[in-house]
Amino acid sequence: MRSNKSKSRCRHQRRKRHGHKKKCRTCKIRCKIKVRTRSGIRFKSKHYKKIVLSGSDTVLPSQDTSRLTVYSYAVVNHGDSPVRARVEIGPTPNNFAQDQEIIIPPHTTKAIVPIRFLRLTRLVLNSEDPEQPTAVDVYFQSQTNR
Incomplete structure (x- = not known):
């Protein structure tokens, strides 16, 4: 489950950011995030x-x-x-x-x-x-x- 406000965060309590299509350890779902550089550029x-x-x-x-x-x-x-x-x-x-x-x-x-x-x-x-x-x-x- 992804938040409507930010596609790069999971809804679980810690709100961890993920790199790309990794399973969230807490939510056990796949996050569909495009890969970015560290600076977001x-x-x-x-x-x-x-x-x-x-x-x-x-x-x-x-x-x-x-x-x-x-x-x-x-x-x-x-x-x-x-x-x-x-x-x-x-x-x-x-x-x-x-x-x-x-x-x-x-x-x-x-x-x-x-x-x-x-x-x-x-x-x-x-x-x-x-x-x-x-x-x-x-x-x-x-x-x-x-």
Whole structure:
């Protein structure tokens, strides 16, 4: 039996917390709790591999950042041409505004973090030299308390 107020506690007198699906010694029932880290923070990462860029804009899929506490993009430039990375934020999937923009020199890694908040966030990439394509890896990493 679980309390309606807190899914992570049993109803027995001690109110012990359980890691995940363990039998409570006092209640003899299974508690269905999702595993969390000790601090209660969850980490997520998405990796976009070997994106080849030319002179036109390459738009990565938008991320729903409405429930995330901290999030950022890391761009690894593997090519010989600088890359322009621009973070855009938007309230809907059709409307985006520019937030941050950086230039990533050849063979370097840079992190880019939005400074403003709206529900959706996406990254737009483009090679500074349209005649010389370059390849990048992009990581979107986030933390949340849920």
